Amino acid sequence: MKSCLVVEDSSLVRQVAVRIVADLGIKTCEAGSAPEAIEICRAEKPDAVLLDWDLPSMGALDFLRGVGALAPESRPAIILCATENDPQQFVLAKAAGAAHHMLKPFDRAAMIEKFAEIGLIDRGDPILGRTGSRAS
Numbered sequence: 001m002k003s004c005l006v007v008e009d010s011s012l013v014r015q016v017a018v019r020i021v022a023d024l025g026i027k028t029c030e031a032g033s034a035p036e037a038i039e040i041c042r043a044e045k046p047d048a049v050l051l052d053w054d055l056p057s058m059g060a061l062d063f064l065r066g067v068g069a070l071a072p073e074s075r076p077a078i079i080l081c082a083t084e085n086d087p088q089q090f091v092l093a094k095a096a097g098a099a100h101h102m103l104k105p106f107d108r109a110a111m112i113e114k115f116a117e118i119g120l121i122d123r124g125d126p127i128l129g130r131t132g133s134r135a136s
Contacts, residue, residue: 001025001026001027002026002027002047002048002120002121003026003027003028003029003044003046003047003048004021004026004027004028004029004046004047004048004049004050004115004120005028005029005030005031005037005040005041005044005046005048005049005050005076006018006021006028006029006030006031006049006050007030007031007032007033007034007037007049007050007051007052007055007063008030008032008050008052008081009032009033009052009054009055009056010052011032013052013104014030014032017050017081017106018030020106020107020108020111021050021111023108024108024111024112024115024121024128025121026048026115026120026121029044029046033055033056033057033058034055034057034058034059034060034062034063034066035058035066037049037051037063038063038066038067041066041067041070041074041076042070042074045074045076046076047076047077047120048076048077048078048079048115048118048120049067049076049077049078049079050079050081050102051063051064051078051079051080051081051098052081053080053081053082053083053089053093054082054083060080060093060098061092061093061096064078064093064096064097064098065096067097068096068097075097077099077100077118077119077120078097078098078099078100079098079100079101079102079114079118080093080098080100080101080102081101081102081103081104081106082101082102082103082104083103083104085103100114100117100118102114112128
């Protein structure tokens, strides 16, 4: 089963993201800070990370440097989640290792699109409905 780490300091946003990711049939774990997320990446080796740009104390770029120190085969696909469409922010994040980005607020459709783009899910999966939720 594929896995995704949700790194977000807002517990409400984190809860919504975790619910959407889990609903897509992806194992989830979560972190409220960059240091916690780096430790989870070392121990759990998630396939993907949804990374909030605005993290307190140790920011997204610090997280990216920490994950960049992992062995290449242990590095997850990183999707930067930002509230502003700032091209400079995305260039910095991409240079540091976040090859993908998504704007907040995100929804199921946006996650399906991004997860299919990185190969975490199959967009043609018949289990995914039009709204992006898995059938019960």
